[in-house]
Amino acid sequence: MKFFVSLLLITVSFLASAQSVKKGQPLEILFIAAAHDYGAKPVEDFTYAINKALAFKPDAVFGENLSPEDYDALDRHWNKEAIDKRLAYLTKLGYPVPKHPQAFIARQYKLLRKYPNYHQERMKLAHALFMTHDFGNASYQFYLLDKMRPAFGAEEVAAFTRILGPVDSLKNVGFRRTNEYYNIFHPIAQTLKLEKIMPMDCQKYNTPWSAAWEKTDSLYKIFEKSIEADTNSADYRTYQKLVNENNALQRLLNKANQAGKSTEFLNTVEWDKYTDFGNFYGNRYLFGLKGFPENGVRDMLKYWTLRNEGMCQNIVNRARQLGAKRVVVGVGASHRELMVSILKAMPGVTVYTLNEYHP
Known part of the structure; x- marks a missing residue:
């Protein structure tokens, strides 16, 4: 009996130690800020970000997607109407959802690991992922199918139509060839032969964020009209200085876009300031001006910070649960400054931003 008690204590001690190591295990992150839309005919040099990510040799790629569990837990989602339509x-197509979808999804991943060119099985996986609200990984499978589409025979085209609709209609499920996933993060994952894109978004604060945004927007329009009516005031000069700086930053962005270097620009401090102006109505740079909706902006910043903290926590927790030591994080560029700051402050986490990383 004494032996078994000792063995139990050793086992418990080992598991606790292992869990502790896992919680604090070092994690390196390559942080890539990107545009949500690069246009139908982009001039962008996507290899700038892709090649750096491949040289980083990550164990996982994280995208700005919700996990199915997090999506299902929401009482409201900003894009719910569009998702419901999809x-x-x-x-309406009538292809059935498996009786035990998670077991089915696991089997499909295992099968495709061995036979990656079983296109019809991949179609079934994509369908099951989407119908169980794993939209990020469904999108990744749509991307892979889109790349494989030229090799489809008549039987596969018919299967695609039956399961997902006509092969040229993936836009009906939100698939876009213009976004950051199609052009940057899915190619990275595909090249590395990763099965999944890891989710990390946090939308728990969407309702109060939206309310704060709507309120601030209406008040800012009143402020803007008022301040532009008196061009001789000190407040107007402060306001105009910010407008001029914003316009200068816009010109830098336009120049980067034309040169095919927008992603590079989106990973700079100049972009951080530009998006700060735009997303938060001038932010702290206009605090104190008469009529400026400072309280509304502060509310926006509060919920924006909570969301970004949640995203960072998801990245670190899920990466460590996965046993990953290096991960690429792909996210909309407006998150860059705050998320990088939060991640750098987290114990055991090392962050490399895209432009500063030199393999």
Whole structure:
């Protein structure tokens, strides 16, 4: 009996130690800020970000997607109406959802690991992922299918139509060839032969954030009209100085876009300031001006910070649960400054931003 008690204590001690190591295990992050839309005919040099990510040799790629569990836990989502339409589209096609979807999804991943060119099985996986609200990984499978589409025979085209709709209609489920996933993060994952894109978004604060945004927007319009009516005031000069600086930053962005270097620009402090002006109505640079909706902006900043903290916590927790030591994080560029700051302050985490990383 004494032996078994000792063995139990050793086992418990080992598990506790292992868990502790896992919680604090070192994690390196390559942080890539990107645009949500590069246009139908981009001139962007996507290899700038892709090659750096491949040289980083990550164990996982994180995208700005919700996990199915996090999506299902929401009482409201900013894009719910569009998502419901996409789900209704697939439901109307009539292809059945497996009785035990998670077991089915696991089997499909295992099968495709061995036979990656079983296109019809990949179609079934994509369908099951979407219908179980794993939209990020469904999108990744849509991307892979889109790349494989030229090799489809008549039977595969018919299967695609039956399961997901006509092969040229993936836009009905939100698939876009213009976004950062299609052009940067899915190619990275595909080249590295990663099965999944890891989710990390946090939308728990969407409702109060939206309310704060709507309120601030209406008040800012009143402020803007008022301040532009008196061009001789000190407040107007402060306001105009910010407008001029914003316009100068816009010109830098335009120049980068034309040169095919927008992603590079989106990973600079100049972009951070530009998006700070735009997303938060001038932010702290206009605090104290008469009529400026400072309280509204502060509310926006509060919920924006909470969201970004949640995203960072998701990245670190899920990377460590996965046993990953190096990960690429792909996110909309407006998150860059705050998320990088939060991640750098987290114990055991080392962050490399895109432009500063030199393999």
